[in-house]
Amino acid sequence: MRVASLLASGTEIVAALGAEENLIGISHECDYPESIMHLPRLTRARVNYLAPSDLIHLEVQTLMLTALSLYEVHAEQLEALKPDVIITQEQCNVCAVSLDDVKRIVAQLLKQQVEIVSLNPTSLDEIFQDIFRVANALKRQKQAETLVQSLKARIAAISERCKDLPEKPRTLFVEWLDPIFTGGNWMPELIELANGVSLLSEPKSRSVVYPIQDVLNAQPDVIIIAPCGFKLEQTRKDLHLLTQKPEWRALKAVAEGRVFLADGNAYFNRSGPRIVESLEMLAAMMHPTHFADTLARYQATGLIEPLMPEIASASLRQ
Numbered sequence: 001m002r003v004a005s006l007l008a009s010g011t012e013i014v015a016a017l018g019a020e021e022n023l024i025g026i027s028h029e030c031d032y033p034e035s036i037m038h039l040p041r042l043t044r045a046r047v048n049y050l051a052p053s054d055l056i057h058l059e060v061q062t063l064m065l066t067a068l069s070l071y072e073v074h075a076e077q078l079e080a081l082k083p084d085v086i087i088t089q090e091q092c093n094v095c096a097v098s099l100d101d102v103k104r105i106v107a108q109l110l111k112q113q114v115e116i117v118s119l120n121p122t123s124l125d126e127i128f129q130d131i132f133r134v135a136n137a138l139k140r141q142k143q144a145e146t147l148v149q150s151l152k153a154r155i156a157a158i159s160e161r162c163k164d165l166p167e168k169p170r171t172l173f174v175e176w177l178d179p180i181f182t183g184g185n186w187m188p189e190l191i192e193l194a195n196g197v198s199l200l201s202e203p204k205s206r207s208v209v210y211p212i213q214d215v216l217n218a219q220p221d222v223i224i225i226a227p228c229g230f231k232l233e234q235t236r237k238d239l240h241l242l243t244q245k246p247e248w249r250a251l252k253a254v255a256e257g258r259v260f261l262a263d264g265n266a267y268f269n270r271s272g273p274r275i276v277e278s279l280e281m282l283a284a285m286m287h288p289t290h291f292a293d294t295l296a297r298y299q300a301t302g303l304i305e306p307l308m309p310e311i312a313s314a315s316l317r318q
Contacts, residue, residue, distance in 0.1 A: 001138060003085045004078060006043055010087035010119060011036060012272035013131050016147055017140045024081045029229075032266060032274075040081070044072050053227060053238045054178040083114060085137045090120045121271045122185045122204040124155070130271065147273065154276045155193065161290070162195035162283055169286050171196040172220035172253075175269065176227050178241040180215065181207045183226075186275070187268065194283040196222070216247040222286050223253045226264030232305055235261050260285040261305040 004025040005011040011030040014023055020035065025042040078086075117137045119130040128148045135144030171191050173183035184205040188198035199218045200210050225242070227235055239261075242248055253259055262268065262285070267278040281298050284291035288306070298304040 001085065002081065002083045003087065003138065004042060004081060004083040005030065005087040006073065007087055007089045007119060008032070009130075009270050009272035010089070010117070010134065012270070012274065013134045014087070014138065016273045017131075017135055017138060017143045019138050019140055019143075022138065024083060025078065040077060042074050042078050042081075044074070050234070052178075053176060053241055057176070057179060085115045085117060087117045087119065087134060087137075090118050119271070124186050124189055124275065127186065127271045127275055128152070131273075151273060151276050155279060158276075158279050158283055159193045159195075162193070162287065165195050165287055165290055167195075167221075167287070169196045169221040169258075170199050170218070171222045171224065171282075171286055172199045172215065172218065173201065173268070174223065174225045174227070174242075175207050175264070177225070177235075177238050179209045180212060180242070181209055181228075183207060183268065186271070190268075190275075190279050190282055191286075193279060194286050196282075196286050212242075212245045212247045216250055219252050221253060221256075221258060223251070223259045224262055224282070224285055225260065226262040226268045228264050228269040230264045231266075232261055232263055232302060235264070236305075257307070259307040261307065263303045267303065 001019070001022045002024045003014055003019070003022045005014055005023060006027045008027060008029045008031065011023065011026050012032055014020060015033050015036065020033070023036060023039055025040045026036055027043040028041045028045060030036060115137050117134055119133065121127045121130050128151070131148055132141070132144045135141050173187050173191065175181040175183040175187075182200040184201050184207045188201050188203040191198040199220050200214065201208065225235060225239070227238070230238075248254060262281055267274060267281065280294060281304055284295040284298060285304060288295050295304065299306070
C-alpha cells in the first residue's frame with residue numbers, strides 16, 4: 001500500500017494508525033511526526049505564507065480572482081511514485097491542495113487505479129469519521145477503532161474536569177489577525193467542552209470575518225489568538241495588526257491579562273489526532289488556575305504564551 005498524503009492532518013492520521021511506513025510522499029506543510037520529514041514533498045504554495053497576515057490575505061484574494069489554485073502539485077513526481085492512495089481535502093481551498101486539483105491530476109497523469117480519500121471535517125465527530133475513512137483505505141479498521149476510542153476517552157476526561165468549574169468564560173478564538181477571522185468548524189465545540197461560551201462563531205460553520213468593533217461589542221472574557229498555519233513566532237510578529245487598533249485597548253480581556261497566543265499551525269486548526277491536545281490547551285487558557293500545571297507545561301514547550309496586560313495593550317510594531 002503506497003500512500004501519498006497532500007494534507008498535514010492526513011499524514012498525522014496515517015502515522016497514528018501505525019501505517020507510517022506506507023507513506024511515500026507528503027505535502028510541503030506536513031511536519032509531524034518528525035520521522036516523516038525525509039519524505040518527498042509533493043506540493044508547494046503559490047502564496048508567501050511567511051508574509052504579514054494582511055499581505056497574505058491580499059495575495060490569497062488576488063490569486064482567487066485569477067482562478068489559480070493557491071497550491072501546486074508536483075504532478076510528475078506524484079506519477080513516478082505510483083501511489084495506491086492519495087489523501088487530500090475539500091474543507092478549505094486556502095489551507096491545502098483541493099480535491100478538484102487532485103482529481104484532475106489523477107485523470108491526466110496517473111495510469112494505475114488510485115483511491116482518493118478526501119477529508120472534509122467540520123466537527124469533532126467528523127474528524128473521527130475521517131480517521132475511519134483513512135483507515136478503510138489502508139485496511140486499518142481495528143487500529144482506527146482503538147485510536148478513536150482513546151481520543152474520545154481523553155476528551156471526556158478533560159471535559160469532566162471542566163464541567164463543574166464556577167466560571168464559564170466567554171471566549172473568542174481568533175483564527176486570523178487581519179482581517180479578523182474567528183474560528184469556526186470544531187472550535188466552538190472545543191470551547192464548549194472546556195466549559196466556555198464561544199463568541200462570534202457557530203459550531204460546524206466556516207470561519208467568519210468580523211470588524212474589531214464587533215469584538216469590542218462582544219467583550220470576551222478570554223481571547224485566544226492562534227492564526228491558521230502560524231507558530232508563535234510568526235503570530236508575535238503580526239500581533240501589532242490587532243494591538244494598534246484603538247478598540248483593542250478597550251477590551252476587558254486585554255485589561256485583565258486574559259489574552260493568549262497559541263500555536264495555530266499544528267494545533268486547533270489541524271483536524272488530526274492532536275485535536276485532543278488542542279482541547280487541553282484551551283482548557284488551560286480558559287481556566288488557568290485550575291489547569292496551572294497544564295498551562296506551565298505547554299508554555300515550557302512553546303505552544304502557549306499568555307500576554308501580560310501591559311504587553312497585550314501595547315501597539316507593538318516591527
